[in-house]
Amino acid sequence: MPAKVLPIISIFGIFPQGKDELGAKLAYQFGLFHLKVADLLGELEKSPLAKKTVEQYVEGYVSEGGIVPIGAAETIRNYFKDTVGDTIAMCKSRGQLTLLGILSPVLDVKMRWATKTGRYRAILLDGFPRNLDEFWDAHAILGKPIPDLTILIDCRERYARDRFEKCSIDDTAKHIVSYFMRMPPLLPELERIGLVRSPYDDADPIDNAYITLLANLFVNDKWASIVN
Numbered sequence: 001m002p003a004k005v006l007p008i009i010s011i012f013g014i015f016p017q018g019k020d021e022l023g024a025k026l027a028y029q030f031g032l033f034h035l036k037v038a039d040l041l042g043e044l045e046k047s048p049l050a051k052k053t054v055e056q057y058v059e060g061y062v063s064e065g066g067i068v069p070i071g072a073a074e075t076i077r078n079y080f081k082d083t084v085g086d087t088i089a090m091c092k093s094r095g096q097l098t099l100l101g102i103l104s105p106v107l108d109v110k111m112r113w114a115t116k117t118g119r120y121r122a123i124l125l126d127g128f129p130r131n132l133d134e135f136w137d138a139h140a141i142l143g144k145p146i147p148d149l150t151i152l153i154d155c156r157e158r159y160a161r162d163r164f165e166k167c168s169i170d171d172t173a174k175h176i177v178s179y180f181m182r183m184p185p186l187l188p189e190l191e192r193i194g195l196v197r198s199p200y201d202d203a204d205p206i207d208n209a210y211i212t213l214l215a216n217l218f219v220n221d222k223w224a225s226i227v228n
Contacts, residue, residue: 004115004143004144005111005112005114005115005123005142005144006033006111006114006115006120006121006122006123007121007122007123007148007149007226008111008122008123008125008146008147008148009032009122009123009124009125009147009148009149009150009151009223009226010125010126010128010129010146010147010149010150010151010190011023011026011124011125011126011150011151011152011153012127012150012151012152012153012179012183013152013153013154013200014153014154014179014200018153018200018202018206018209019126019153019200020036020126021206022153022198022200022206022209022210022213023036023124023126025206025210026124026151026213027124030121030122030227031119031120031121031227032120032121032122032123032124033114033119033120033122033123033124034124034126035107035110035111035114035123035124035125035126036126036127037103037107037125037126037127037128037130038126038127040103040106040107040110041088041098041102041103041106043106044084044088044102044106045085045088045089049084049106050083050084050085050088051083051084051085052083052084053080053081053082053083053084054076054079054080054081054082054083054084054087054101054102055080055081057084057102057105058073058076058080058101058105061105061108061109066104066105066108066109066141067140067141068101068104068105068141069100069104069137069140069141071133071137072099072100072101072104072137073101075099075100075101076099076100076101076102079099084102087099087102088102097130097131100133100134100137103128104137104141107128107141108141108142111123111125111142121226121227122148122226122227125146125147129146129147129186130182131182131185131186132185132186132189135186135189135190145193147190147193148193148194148222148226149193149194149195149196149220149222149223149226150190150193150194150195150196151195151196151198151213151217152187152190152195152196152197152198153198153200153209153213154197154198154199154200194220194222196216196217196220196223197216198212198213198216198217199212
């Protein structure tokens with residue numbers, strides 16, 4: 001698909017609740033399209049596309065000019081005869097990330113839709129790229145390196161691990177484990193492009209964390225070029 005997309009600001013965080021609330025505030029104040037990968041996959045599961053075979057789903061996307069990176073295409077071929085919904089469910093049951101070949105078509109289409117509306121300054125992309133391989137593959141999908149800027153809602157690693165030890169089976173704990181497995185190889189590339197760190201402690205009021213985030217963003221030239 002040759003059409004360009006809006007600037008993309010990725011947002012990551014150890015604690016999903018704080019990240020979600022801060023992202024929503026940013027999107028509202030600055031006219032950003034807040035796109036959450038988890039919500040996008042949930043919509044896909046409930047849509048008619050979920051009943052298509054993976055082969056039909058991918059071929060439909062490619063026939064409209066979409067691109068599936070070589071590595072993702074090779075992996076997805078193993079599931080061509082399964083439905084999209086069953087493939088997503090399989091990934092969930094195994095505790096795996098949903099295959100990029102499933103995610104990338106709906107992600108690409110949604111971002112291009114947001115661009116076409118003309119209503120937004122940029123896309124605030126929550127949860128992508130999910131690892132270093134997806135960072136490189138995203139260039140092939142969109143025709144440009146992404147993200148243009150990354151926001152990292154950060155906290156002390158010791159605090160996060162203490163939280164994990166106290167809640168060893170809840171969703172927050174699972175997110176912390178996943179975060180520390182996926183992010184270290186990815187962070188150097190995000191920092192090279194542009195990364196803003198802002199602290200968050202889920203015991204503090206969210207408004208305090210938001211004021212701190214704004215202070216960190218306002219001194220960043222790339223943020224200023226995107227939102228002004």
